[in-house]
Amino acid sequence: MNLWRKLACVILLVVVCASVAANWLAPAGYARQYREATNAAPSRSHWLGTDEIGRDRFARVLYGTRISLLLAPAAALLSTLMAALIGGLAGYLGGVWARLAMAITDLFLSLPWLFLLITARALMPLNVSPLVSVLVTFLLLGLLGWTAAARVLCTTAGALRSADFVRQARAAGVPGQRLFWIHVMPNLKPVLYAQFWISIPVFILSEANLGILGLGVAEPMPSWGSLLKELEGLLSLGDEPWKLVPLILLVLVVMSFQLLLSRHDEVAA
Amino acid sequence: MRIRIAGHALALVATVLLGGLLSATLVRLAPGFEVDEQELDPHLSAESVHALRAVRRQENNIFHFYLSYMNRAAHGDLGTSLALGQPVRSLLRDRAPLTLRLLILGLGLAWVAALTMALTAAWLKFAAYDLLTTFVSGTFLCIPAAVLALLSVLWNVPGSLAIALIVFPRIYRFTRNLLAKSYSLPHIITARAKGLGEARILFWHVVPGVAPQLLAVAGVSVSIAVGAAIPVEALCGLAGVGQLAWQAALARDLPLLINITILVTLVTLLANSGADVIGHMVRGGQES
Numbered sequence: 001m002n003l004w005r006k007l008a009c010v011i012l013l014v015v016v017c018a019s020v021a022a023n024w025l026a027p028a029g030y031a032r033q034y035r036e037a038t039n040a041a042p043s044r045s046h047w048l049g050t051d052e053i054g055r056d057r058f059a060r061v062l063y064g065t066r067i068s069l070l071l072a073p074a075a076a077l078l079s080t081l082m083a084a085l086i087g088g089l090a091g092y093l094g095g096v097w098a099r100l101a102m103a104i105t106d107l108f109l110s111l112p113w114l115f116l117l118i119t120a121r122a123l124m125p126l127n128v129s130p131l132v133s134v135l136v137t138f139l140l141l142g143l144l145g146w147t148a149a150a151r152v153l154c155t156t157a158g159a160l161r162s163a164d165f166v167r168q169a170r171a172a173g174v175p176g177q178r179l180f181w182i183h184v185m186p187n188l189k190p191v192l193y194a195q196f197w198i199s200i201p202v203f204i205l206s207e208a209n210l211g212i213l214g215l216g217v218a219e220p221m222p223s224w225g226s227l228l229k230e231l232e233g234l235l236s237l238g239d240e241p242w243k244l245v246p247l248i249l250l251v252l253v254v255m256s257f258q259l260l261l262s263r264h265d266e267v268a269a
Numbered sequence: 270m271r272i273r274i275a276g277h278a279l280a281l282v283a284t285v286l287l288g289g290l291l292s293a294t295l296v297r298l299a300p301g302f303e304v305d306e307q308e309l310d311p312h313l314s315a316e317s318v319h320a321l322r323a324v325r326r327q328e329n330n331i332f333h334f335y336l337s338y339m340n341r342a343a344h345g346d347l348g349t350s351l352a353l354g355q356p357v358r359s360l361l362r363d364r365a366p367l368t369l370r371l372l373i374l375g376l377g378l379a380w381v382a383a384l385t386m387a388l389t390a391a392w393l394k395f396a397a398y399d400l401l402t403t404f405v406s407g408t409f410l411c412i413p414a415a416v417l418a419l420l421s422v423l424w425n426v427p428g429s430l431a432i433a434l435i436v437f438p439r440i441y442r443f444t445r446n447l448l449a450k451s452y453s454l455p456h457i458i459t460a461r462a463k464g465l466g467e468a469r470i471l472f473w474h475v476v477p478g479v480a481p482q483l484l485a486v487a488g489v490s491v492s493i494a495v496g497a498a499i500p501v502e503a504l505c506g507l508a509g510v511g512q513l514a515w516q517a518a519l520a521r522d523l524p525l526l527i528n529i530t531i532l533v534t535l536v537t538l539l540a541n542s543g544a545d546v547i548g549h550m551v552r553g554g555q556e557s
Contacts, residue, residue: 103284103287106280106284107284107287107288107291110284110288110492110534110537110538110541111288111492111530111533111534111537112492112493112495112496112497112499112533112537113496114414114496114497114499114500115495115496115499115514115529115530115533118499118514118515118518119292119514119518119526119530121518122517122518122519122521122526123521123523123526201411205411205413205414208413208415208416209413209414209415209500212413212415212416212419212500212504213415213499213500213503213504213515214519215518215519225413228413228415228416231416231419232419232504234419234423235423236423237423247412247416250411250413251408251411251412254410254411255407255408255411258407258410258411
């Protein structure tokens with residue numbers, strides 16, 4: 001493991017630990033309002049100041065990080081599993097199934113990712129409870145994010161279908177279902193692993209974009225997207241630099257995920 | 270070549286029609302489709318409300334809904350925006366030029382920056398320069414598109430530059446990897462061993478080899494730029510199609526969303542198909 005990857009591991013570990021320990025580290029809950037100190041600058045009681053309705057920004061950053069870092073991998077897992085099932089199975093079956101699966105992925109891929117997300121999110125109820133909005137946002141990411149991975153997996157599974165060991169197993173009378181789960185799927189693991197790691201930063205960034213556009217996680221629940229929405233009111237970067245902390249944290253985490261991906265993973269993906 | 274173009278055209282029409290059907294289905298299944306705000310108007314009589322519901326019932330069948338929409342669209346009627354109360358056709362006509370200008374300028378800037386950086390990195394082969402360009406592009410890759418749009422407002426820079434900054438790292442990363450891979454090919458190593466100059470190797474042997482793949486990226490970059498136009502236009506207050514899509518999403522303006530979906534699908538597919546056909550022509554020319 002090179003120095004950059006070690007550094008990325010350390011950053012991710014620190015951020016994850018801090019977000020998990022939000023209950024102990026944060027001075028109060030993310031929705032608690034200090035009405036006597038709205039829009040306050042950083043102080044000993046509020047390390048990152050407070051927002052316009054007096055909520056502690058440090059607490060919101062910690063809880064928001066927890067939500068984004070917990071649910072982005074969950075959405076990545078969902079999309080990877082869907083890609084494995086749809087792409088892997090279509091590639092393994094080949095013929096009309098592979099062509100059908102590729103036509104569906106082409107249809108999804110022909111639309112820009114953010115546009116697809118915004119359209120799908122608009123069709124979901126917007127006036128839902130904060131918890132439901134979190135689940136809807138990340139569920140959408142997972143449900144719509146499988147297409148590119150499915151394309152890669154379909155090609156890989158298609159190549160495996162004609163591999164010698166699969167042919168031998170088929171000739172030995174191994175049933176199709178067993179062949180797929182025992183012989184083909186384990187060989188898709190490196191691609192699945194790479195797709196999973198690639199999806200996490202993509203989903204974190206997508207949630208942030210949706211949040212800034214007002215189509216993400218609903219208030220008062222914090223997420224990186226809703227925290228970054230605060231930047232809209234910024235008049236200059238130098239005035240209130242503490243408002244940039246969520247952005248710096250997001251960039252650091254996304255960069256760490258990118259660094260963790262080895263060149264081998266990139267090739268596999 | 271004609272067969273290839275015909276195949277692309279057929280696939281394009283089929284995908285656009287399928288995309289339209291998919292979005293119509295989503296619209297039909299979306300919560301609240303059966304509800305019409307007009308029914309809440311106290312001035313409407315019971316018969317009028319009944320007539321409105323009868324019209325709605327006709328749209329319950331997805332295929333009927335979609336076919337009647339396509340039939341109207343074929344006659345130039347794209348419907349009326351629910352939120353803005355204007356014909357969708359005139360809304361798109363008014364806003365498309367700005368988006369087109371933004372996309373052309375943004376893509377142009379992104380390609381110039383990415384190609385300049387990738388080619389100089391490949392030519393100079395300075396580890397420090399390579400690290401610097403990778404760091405710069407990597408950093409932009411890690412910043413959400415909407416944040417770049419907000420920063421462009423803050424620093425008063427044009428929206429096209431924000432689009433360029435969103436698209437450029439993706440092009441740069443791919444181009445750099447492509448050039449690096451190309452430099453390790455046997456015929457390039459042989460050319461260097463024979464004493465050919467670096468400029469000649471780059472422009473005569475490396476660039477022509479990667480041109481078809483770069484053309485494929487050009488198609489994809491259009492799709493990325495169209496996606497980037499939404500946050501840029503929405504947050505920079507630019508009245509383009511991207512802002513219209515955002516407004517339609519916030520207001521759940523479904524007729525407008527269907528039309529924009531079809532338009533965006535058409536634009537991205539045209540870009541990808543065009544890039545693919547040109548790439549094929551370039552490859553054909555190189556082989557002959």
